[in-house]
Amino acid sequence: MPVPHLSTALHGPILDLENRIYNTKPLIEHWLRSKWREYSVPFYCSVDLRNSGFKLAPVDTNLFPGGFNNLNPEFIALCVQAVMTAVEKICPDAHSVLLIPENHTRNTFYLQNIASIRTIMQHAGLYVRIGTLLPEIKTATIFNLPDGQSITLEPIIRKNNKLSVENFDPCAVLLNNDLSNGVPEILQNLDQTILPPLHAGWATRRKSEHFKAYNTIADEFARLIDIDPWLINPYFASCGKINFREKKGEDCVANSTNKILGVIREKYREYSVKEDPFVIVKADSGTYGMGIMTVKDGAEVYQLNRKQRNKMAVVKEGMSVTNVLVQEGVYTFENINQAVAEPVIYMIDHFVVGGFYRVHTSRGIDENLNAPGMHFVPLSFEPDCLLPNNTKQQGLMPNRYYAYGVVARLALLAAALELQQTIH
Structure with a gap:
């Protein structure tokens, strides 16, 4: 299992932050326990982090x-233990779950993800069947996967406001479909x-909306352990009524970019950071690394060529971009075999269950790594994430994790x- 070579020097703000977090672990874990009682956490979640050597923040x-x-x-x-805990809270008498994936059946790597989720759920003592929203799948269809596994996709049946597949009575529906294209009628008003x-x-x-909520959480956490919240929180602004192809809404993007760059420069001076500040402009909704660009001056927004405008105008499923997030860019100074890397942490319920480094050999330290050509290096995050090293030696990987x-x-x-806050 490769351990990434960290090009960040093990001193300065990031080491101070790691030490602060480690030294206040009882305080942090007590605070988090109180929060888990206060909020219903999502069933599962992954978080992209960036470690710049002077800042560690989710993006x-x-x-x-x-x-x-x-x-x-x-x-x-x-993962299995975390699923057991989650199911006990949500559906204590559950024995069956209907898993609904994305529609891109040609992506065998994604289907291997579905197979992994199915395996985790089965090990947690649940019957699992996989229902698809694809209209062309009218009977149970087997897909063979590169790793030797196979999965069976079945047409979804809706009856009495409940979803199932043939001869199956699931207690719950687990979505691994992010509904980028809207909520299909078959999923609405279910009992x-x-x-x-x-x-x-x-x-x-x-x-x-997520980063507004994160502002609240980060500020409270920063007060708890007495740190500058900027060390864990990227500045951001949002702009609506955008149409990159027609050059509409550009003023908001350019002005927000320059405003955020200004406050980053002040922070960089405060922390003696020599790098040039940058922002990431990205669609305010959606995944798969689409509709994203790096900007170092608001003027660049007006200078996009046609190809760049087209790239920014649509995201997954061909959906048009009408709202964007202008977010402080966080450098990543971590690399594996000289390739730029960023950690992605996975959680089920409120437990850290693993993670990996997203690595890209042809992207820079100020660029989005979620792009074609990326690969993944799995790391045994979990023990390191929860069991930092007790020795006095500084800069150890377990403390970082x-x-x-x-x-x-x-x-x-x-x-x-x-x-x-956003429930209807």
Whole structure:
């Protein structure tokens, strides 16, 4: 199992932050326990983190995580235990779950993720069948996967406001479909538990709402352990009524960019950071790394060529971008075999169950890594995330991973607050 070579020097703000988090572990864990009692957390979640050497912050939170097949297989047991806990809270008499995946059946890596989720649920003592929203699948259809596994997709049946597949009576529906294209009629007004809830999907969810909630959580956490909240929190603004192809709404994007760059420069001076500040402009909803660009001056927004405008104009499922998030860019100074890397932390219920490094050999330290050409290096995050090293030696990886686990759980907590605030 490769351990990433960290090009960040093990001194300065990030080490101070890691030490602060480690030294206040009892305080942090007590505070988090009180929060888990206060909020209903999403069933599962993945968080993209960036470690710049002077800042450790979440930059994206996904409530319908793919990629369970990229986790270290040794830690499937942790996933199973977390699922057991989650199911006990949500559906204590559950024995059957209907799993509904995304529609892209040609993506065999994604289908391996579905197979991994099915395996975890089965080990947790649940019957699992996989129902598909694809209209062309009219009978049970087997898909063989590159790793030797197979999954069977079955047409969904709706009866008495409950979903099932043939000869199956599920207690709950588990979505691994982020509803980018809207909520299909077949999923609406069900008398059945749906996990995560429908309003967690990109049909209604906005990244700006998530980071507003994260502001609240990060400020409270920063007061708890006496740190500058900026060390764990990226500045952001949101802009609506955008049409990149028609050059509409650009003033808001350019002005927000320059405003955020200004406050980042002040922080960089405060922390003696020599890098150039940048922002990431990205669609306010959606996944798969689409509709994203790096900007270092608001003027660049007006200078996009046609190809760049077209790239920014649509996201997954061909949906048009009308709202964007302008977010402080966080450098990543971590690398594996000289390739830029960022940690992605996975959680089920409120437990850290694993993670991996997203690695891209042709992207820079100030660019989005969720792009074609990326690969994944699984790491045994979980023990390291929860069991930091007790020695006095500074800069050890377990302490860093524990800090990752804490910041990821702050993002999870923000997602719980966000869902509570946006429920209809």
